[in-house]
Amino acid sequence: MRIAIDAMGGDSAPRVTVEGAKDAAEEAKSGDEILLIGERKSIEIELSRCKNSIPKNLKIHHASEWIDMHEPPAVSVRRKKDSSINVAVQLLKEGAVDAIVAAGNTGAAVCAATLGLGMLEGIERPGIAITLPTLKGISLLIDVGANIDAKPIHLFQYAIMGAAFMRDVRMIENPTVGLLNIGEEESKGTELIKEAYRILEQRCSNFVGNIEGYDLFAGTSNVIVCDGFVGNVALKVSESLAHSIELYLKKALNRNPMTRFGALLSRSAFSFLRKETDYAEYGGAPLLGIHGTCIICHGKSSAKAIKNAVLVAREFITQGVNRHIVEAIKGL
Amino acid sequence: MRIAIDAMGGDSAPRVTVEGAKDAAEEAKSGDEILLIGERKSIEIELSRCKNSIPKNLKIHHASEWIDMHEPPAVSVRRKKDSSINVAVQLLKEGAVDAIVAAGNTGAAVCAATLGLGMLEGIERPGIAITLPTLKGISLLIDVGANIDAKPIHLFQYAIMGAAFMRDVRMIENPTVGLLNIGEEESKGTELIKEAYRILEQRCSNFVGNIEGYDLFAGTSNVIVCDGFVGNVALKVSESLAHSIELYLKKALNRNPMTRFGALLSRSAFSFLRKETDYAEYGGAPLLGIHGTCIICHGKSSAKAIKNAVLVAREFITQGVNRHIVEAIKGL
Numbered sequence: 001m002r003i004a005i006d007a008m009g010g011d012s013a014p015r016v017t018v019e020g021a022k023d024a025a026e027e028a029k030s031g032d033e034i035l036l037i038g039e040r041k042s043i044e045i046e047l048s049r050c051k052n053s054i055p056k057n058l059k060i061h062h063a064s065e066w067i068d069m070h071e072p073p074a075v076s077v078r079r080k081k082d083s084s085i086n087v088a089v090q091l092l093k094e095g096a097v098d099a100i101v102a103a104g105n106t107g108a109a110v111c112a113a114t115l116g117l118g119m120l121e122g123i124e125r126p127g128i129a130i131t132l133p134t135l136k137g138i139s140l141l142i143d144v145g146a147n148i149d150a151k152p153i154h155l156f157q158y159a160i161m162g163a164a165f166m167r168d169v170r171m172i173e174n175p176t177v178g179l180l181n182i183g184e185e186e187s188k189g190t191e192l193i194k195e196a197y198r199i200l201e202q203r204c205s206n207f208v209g210n211i212e213g214y215d216l217f218a219g220t221s222n223v224i225v226c227d228g229f230v231g232n233v234a235l236k237v238s239e240s241l242a243h244s245i246e247l248y249l250k251k252a253l254n255r256n257p258m259t260r261f262g263a264l265l266s267r268s269a270f271s272f273l274r275k276e277t278d279y280a281e282y283g284g285a286p287l288l289g290i291h292g293t294c295i296i297c298h299g300k301s302s303a304k305a306i307k308n309a310v311l312v313a314r315e316f317i318t319q320g321v322n323r324h325i326v327e328a329i330k331g332l
Numbered sequence: 333m334r335i336a337i338d339a340m341g342g343d344s345a346p347r348v349t350v351e352g353a354k355d356a357a358e359e360a361k362s363g364d365e366i367l368l369i370g371e372r373k374s375i376e377i378e379l380s381r382c383k384n385s386i387p388k389n390l391k392i393h394h395a396s397e398w399i400d401m402h403e404p405p406a407v408s409v410r411r412k413k414d415s416s417i418n419v420a421v422q423l424l425k426e427g428a429v430d431a432i433v434a435a436g437n438t439g440a441a442v443c444a445a446t447l448g449l450g451m452l453e454g455i456e457r458p459g460i461a462i463t464l465p466t467l468k469g470i471s472l473l474i475d476v477g478a479n480i481d482a483k484p485i486h487l488f489q490y491a492i493m494g495a496a497f498m499r500d501v502r503m504i505e506n507p508t509v510g511l512l513n514i515g516e517e518e519s520k521g522t523e524l525i526k527e528a529y530r531i532l533e534q535r536c537s538n539f540v541g542n543i544e545g546y547d548l549f550a551g552t553s554n555v556i557v558c559d560g561f562v563g564n565v566a567l568k569v570s571e572s573l574a575h576s577i578e579l580y581l582k583k584a585l586n587r588n589p590m591t592r593f594g595a596l597l598s599r600s601a602f603s604f605l606r607k608e609t610d611y612a613e614y615g616g617a618p619l620l621g622i623h624g625t626c627i628i629c630h631g632k633s634s635a636k637a638i639k640n641a642v643l644v645a646r647e648f649i650t651q652g653v654n655r656h657i658v659e660a661i662k663g664l
Binding site: 072107134135145148149180182183185187189190193212213214215216217218226228229230232233234235236237238239240241242243244245247252253255256258259261262263264265266267268 | 404439466467477480481512514515517519521522525544545546547548549550558560561562564565566567568569570571572573574575576577579585587588590591593594595596597598599600
């Protein structure tokens, strides 16, 4: 298996992507290759900084351009033909690689992958599916921003795709699906949501009905579908709040010698907490619905998150998620 | 000044509403009265349980019905003519009271107040404005669920109303306004959001542009406008996450004797944290845009939150928020 990593994507690229790629290559099964796509010189500089020797299954594929985090996605993808993300998509299209991991400009990755690879049979729009830690294990929120003009049928397709991913990659046998709404009753919500409810009720066997924002981190359903605007806001608000609570807590624990000593004693509790809620553990968000395997990572991804995204990509292919999505859509 | 409290509203009504009303009456300025609206017997039973004597400025106004948390708002408001919320609105309309505090079924309160009191001149839709603790003081998020089919012009009106409230009641001199979106660039978002951006840019002098979910708890702008669906999800997701983090933290701090001892020493830090982020401090969310003063409280409100909501209601009237809203809309 060959997995391409957009080496130029992410806030700390190419340092972090190179580091993550090296870890992934070291842990890879025999025969597996990791391909770093990007400006060869910058990548080589980062590789030369690595302490240990470079694994043989880690290769570089040169791309002369890249798309920065704040460049307009559609325009940049069209103009920068030789950008790392475009090159990665082209390699995937040609069958030279089996999957892409991208931590850069999310809009550009969605745009390049959708235009370059096309949609799966029966799927109209892509959706980014993020794994959330909840009080009852993990849940999948789809879509968090690939498609902000969702139609009811897209939300239904998200349900099918999200369930396939949870079944195949997260090993949840019979994933339940909830619709993110502002109340539990069927009559709640916008026209989009009410129509999506009707379709899901008729055609999705594991549909558990509306779920509210309250339920998101409670683990009420395994898959939560929403339109990309709402999902994007929900995700970013959660990050914002978690960060604020952390800062508040630090400030509070630093108030006097006793609280500082207390914090020292409870340090192992905090590292446990950090591990339990560490997004890097879940390794990136699949862009579901496209004809290919593309795992999108947070711009702030650590090397560990990149490495785990490679593992998710491999599992995605091995388990045949896309085949299962097409079968599920056809069977309905 | 006379302030009516819907005694039957909220998860622990009438116990908590009576307790909060009593505290508010005790702290009231001379001449001020608090009116408990609801089923007289239940209220009297709760009052008889209070330890100290009942303040003379705390009165009961009987209403034979009430609307439960899970009843459908519009239908219930129409059918239950003598429900506590309908009676409160009627008293406000007649000028028998100056403001309402309601902790019950939010939809019913919005519906009763909007139908019963009508809108302020120049305002088309009401908005619920919630005060959020941020890293830089407080921000106001409007709307969190009064109007889920917002038009661009409604978002502009929320900006005007939110700014008036922050200026008059929260004493923020020149409140900035941000538009909740999925990116910073002007070109981002749905058609609703893009059109709202154009109006805000032209007509709102303190508009700082799009803000993302990341910025919500960072305090990037004093007022954040959004449509009621998105705002409701954002608010409830935040509550869900804060609750989950608390539970995780408790679990983590209870892992072994050392972390438990550490937690004991840092206890004062946690109570400080709780106080700094306690929603009850901010005392309810005004329903802005209606012809009258109506403060909506969380269904889980404590007696302190009810009391603080009364203080907000008083300030709302004293400062003339509604007059300032109408003037601001006319002046534009």
